[in-house]
Amino acid sequence: MTSGRPIDVSLQSPTLSGEDMPFELVGFTSDPMQTSAGEATPPWSRWLPISVNDTYGDPFIPEQIENTTAKLASLSDHNAPIAIFTKAGYSSRVLERLGAVTHIDRAVIFYSLTGLDEGGISFEERVRMIAALKRLFPNTLVFTRPIIRNRNDDPGTLRRLSEVAAAHTGLLVLGGLHDAKKRKKIENSVEDQLIAYCDELGVKTFHKTSCAAAWLHGRDCWVHDLKGPRNxxxxxxxxxxxxxxxxxxxxxxxxxxxxxxxxxxxxxxxxxxxxxxxxxxxxxxxxxxxxxxxxxxxxxxxxxxxxxxxxxxxxxxxxxxxxxxxxxxxxxxxxxxxxxxxxxxxxxxxxxxxxxxxxxxxxxxxxxxRVTKPCRARVYASPTRTSGSSVPRFH
Ligand code: SF4
Structure with a gap:
């Protein structure tokens, strides 16, 4: 079964070709494929959980913020969660730009907090950024990724991460480090310890970002709650x-x-x-x-x-x-x-x-x-869940 769709004429251009694209010549705003299709948008595409700028170039650093906010603006009628993964330091310019984002309920901000002071950004500065993000985006979570053996897997650090979640977000997603086969691993004992601290502090914990976002948006977890095949x-x-x-x-x-x-x-x-x-x-x-x-x-x-x-x-x-x-x-x-x-x-x-x-x-x-983990989205009563909240059939 192959598609009978016509070839996108813009792809005929040698200037629009993925890694071979002359990036400097074809700016983001000049590439029509980086903008909404408007009325031609297929309904199913609005239900696709999407991450924005989750590669090299943190979405909330000054060098990337214009691109990030342009993408968020173009997703204003998106129905599915929009994930942002960040470890950026505090920046009033970045926060000011983010203050213009209107559909804040769709965005889910996963702040990677590790205690490793990446980029020379102190723990205290990160906590300040988390607090500021939470004021802008109600769906802000602490994401403990990565936890690395003998670097930040000690009880003191795990407790500190849990306490930030307790003070600022109430929600925490566990994470891990990729091993040689690109499977995320986190030692069970570390995971159990983090969950125990969070339970004690009243913080809800999730194994995967999809579970947390599904819970926040009151929809089925698209990794675990499979009801198809459909679409x-x-x-x-x-x-x-x-x-x-x-x-x-x-x-x-x-x-x-x-x-x-x-x-x-x-x-x-x-x-x-x-x-x-x-x-x-x-x-x-x-x-x-x-x-x-x-x-x-x-x-x-x-x-x-x-x-x-x-x-x-x-x-x-x-x-x-x-x-x-x-x-x-x-x-x-x-x-x-x-x-x-x-x-x-x-x-x-x-x-x-x-x-x-x-x-x-x-x-x-x-x-x-990949290492599979159980879904914890059903462990907690969802703040928004309604019946019939799975991804719909589109035909
Ligand atoms: S791990 Fe660090 S350097 Fe690599 S993309 Fe994430 S924030 Fe950037």
Whole structure:
């Protein structure tokens, strides 16, 4: 099944081609795929959980804030949570720009607090920033990522992180460090300790950002509460070739990114016969544009060459990101337009660090490539949950 959609004419231009894009020449605002499709927006795209600027170039540093606020403004009619991951220091200029964001209820701010003083930003300054963000965005959470063995996994640090959550957000998401296979790990004992502190302090805890955002928005968790398959026509319109077996969407070939993205769209488990990459890149036939989906979020990012330079940063190891100026993703309303009908142009063989050992087989599902965690969205009564709050069918 391939899409019969016409080729997006703008992709004919050599100036709009993902990592090969002459970034300096084609500004963000000159790229129509970075803006809303307006009345042509497909309804399903408004339900796609999306992260903004979650690559190199923290969304709330001065060098990135104009791009971040432009994206947030263009998502003003988005129905799904919009995730922002930040470790930025306090900046009144940044906060002033964020004060102009109107649809604050859609945004979910995950502030990575580790006690590691990344970028030379002190713990106290970060707490000040968290407090300021919470005043602007009611859905602000402490995100304890990463916790690194022998660096910040001691009880004193864990207690300190929990106390900031208790004082300022009331909500905390546990996180972890990627291991060599890009699976996030956090020692159970550390996790148990953090949850115990949070329980004692009255802080609600979640294992994944999707669970927390789903809870805040009163909708089913799109990672755990799977009720599909549904919206299969959307997959067809996006150029995916697939089948359905035993209630699962089945791909002959795909990536970890495909598993993540298709699960979001269809609310169903995904099985890939031949997993060609453990990266979050999609094989969706989008010409030279690079699309990514983490397990919880469709990524829309301006990867720039400035960030906090954390010494544990994994983005600097990813071949197609590093500290380069690269544009990842498009405005979600533009997704159908960028499907070219051609086979993907991404050559995964080029990516030596794709994290799938040569000749390794037997990895077909999300649980084979990532550490799965239980959903805690149902542990707490949701502040907003109403019946029928799952992603709707669109046909
Ligand atoms: S340097 Fe890397 S880990 Fe640190 S904030 Fe930037 S992207 Fe995140």
């Amino acid at each position: 299969l026509d959307v997959l067809v319109s996006l150029g995916y070739e697939f089948g359905v077996t035993d209630g699962r969407v089945v791909l002959e070939q795909g990536t970890t990114g495909d598993i993540n993205f298709i699960r979001m769209i269809t609310s169903s488990e995904v099985f890939v016969h031949n997993l060609v990459s453990n990266y979050n890149l999609l094989t969706l036939p989008s010409g030279k544009r690079k699309l990514e989906s983490t397990s919880s979020w469709f990524a829309w990012s301006e990867n720039i060459d400035t960030c906090l330079d954390c010494n544990y940063c994994i983005i600097k190891q990813i071949e197609y990101l590093k500290k380069m100026r690269v544009r990842i993703g498009v405005h979600p309303s533009r997704l159908p337009e960028i499907v070219t009908g051609a086979r993907t142009t991404i050559d995964f063989e080029r990516f030596r660090l794709t994290k799938l050992p040569r000749g390794e087989s037997g990895r077909h599902t999300y649980g084979d490539v």
